[in-house]
Amino acid sequence: MRKKLLVGILAVCMTATLLSGCKGKETKTEDASVSATQQEQTEAEKVEDTAEPITLTVFSNLPDRKNGQGLVEQKIIDDYMSENPNVTIEVEALDEEAYKTKFKAYAMNGMPDVVSIWGQPSFLDEVLEAGILEPLNEADYADYGFVSGSLEGFKKDGKLYGLPRNTDVMGFYYNQKMFEDNGWEVPKNYDELLVLGKKIKEAGIVPVAMDGGDGWPLAIYLTDLLVRVDGNIKDIVSNAIATGDFTDPSIVEATKLLAKTAQSGLFQVGYDSQDYGTAMNLFTNGQAAMFYMGSWEASMALNEDISEEVRNNIRAFTMPPITDGKGAQTDIAAWNGGGYAVAAQSEQKEEAIKFLNYMYQPDKLSKYGWENGVGMSAQDQSAYMTGNETNLQNQFTDILNNATSVSGTPINDCGPSVFKTAMESEIQSVCNGTKSVDDFLSVIGETCK
Secondary structure: OHHHHHHHHHHHHHHHHHHHHOOOOOHHHHHHHHHHHHHHHHHHHHHHHHOOOEEEEEEEOOOOOOOHHHHHHHHHHHHHHHHOOOEEEEEEEOOHHHHHHHHHHHHHHOOOOEEEEEOOHHHHHHHHHOOOEOOEOHHHHOOOOEOOOOOHHHEEOOEEOOEEOEEEEEEEEEEHHHHHHHOOOOOOOHHHHHHHHHHHHHOOOEEEEOOOOOOHHHHHHHHHHHHHHHOOOHHHHHHHHHHOOOOOHHHHHHHHHHHHHHHOOOEOOOHHHOOHHHHHHHHHOOOEEEEEEEHHHHHHHHOOOOOHHHHOOEEEEOOOOOOOOOOOOOEEOEEOOEEEEEEOOOOOHHHHHHHHHHHOOOOOHHHHHHHOOOOEEOEOOHHHOOOOOOHHHHHHHHHHHOOOEEOOOOHHHOOOHHHHHHHHHHHHHHHHOOOOHHHHHHHHHHOOO
């Protein structure tokens, strides 16, 4: 073990020094020094041997451990095990939808020690009601540099139950070289986006790669459009959730525009049944000009699995403003999303909290995330800016710094889980025209009553 090795080397070095520098002195002095060193080694071994082996289980929604946030998470886990040789951390990582399904199973049969969570009502409310998560001491994080307000979604009744990992911003990634080669320009308004989509499609290229099969990206797109229609949407959404009435004119207009967009061919054929990986691959393989996704994918700019020509030319812009809409380009869809928590029934609760706190030390998640081009942390990252950031990092930083308002939690995550399920399963139908806007809004409204 590491400590044993260091102590052993120290003992050898001290013995060698004594033998070479103390010739002619009494043997008792040399023997006493050697004896003292051996005693120190023995004591160190005793301390090491008394550290009980501990196994922590981490359940994560980051299956890619070589890139992006999964890489950052794994680096921190490796660091912790290196610094705590008695601790073994076992990771189970699934993609988001499979993760949420298995999370429900674990909730019934016993949770892993440290788990990924979302600080949003649709996920967290039922979890907290079931008593699954351990309360944290908020005072412990006073000097962790969390962005103002970022902890609020992880609280209930004044208690903190988890910590946010990111500040998420939604936008369109685009291939700058492809745009330049074809004479395309970043749209200044939404009408221009739809016109651009037709031009790109005529060129035999997918305009926007969309993960429509999972539902939630379409729901966030709807949130983004609602921001453009009305600006500050928090009261509109909270009133609709509270009453089950989604007939507010702004919600109706945004939903109609979403349906029009999808039916115009802006997304790839079959988008409503295709998943995250399929959509992302269309973009990173150069088959799509744009990809609608969050800032957490900014690490694409450093991902060597993506061809150099593509990754060096990835840029981003936010949802263009809508004619006569109240929302400006600087009113953005952004929120503090995923994070981590400790299971209330963990048999290694003390160590689990210690590990959680270790993850959030400013020179861990924030520093490693920034170094690996992973979006933006929920903590202050300014100390880690070197001037060598990727274009994507700089773009998303500027977008957030210049924002005049942020949407907060996307509409699909603002209500109970049954509302979220209904919205994410029905939104494909309103997009592909098999369900009317009125019927869609009526269905999701009923789940809130």
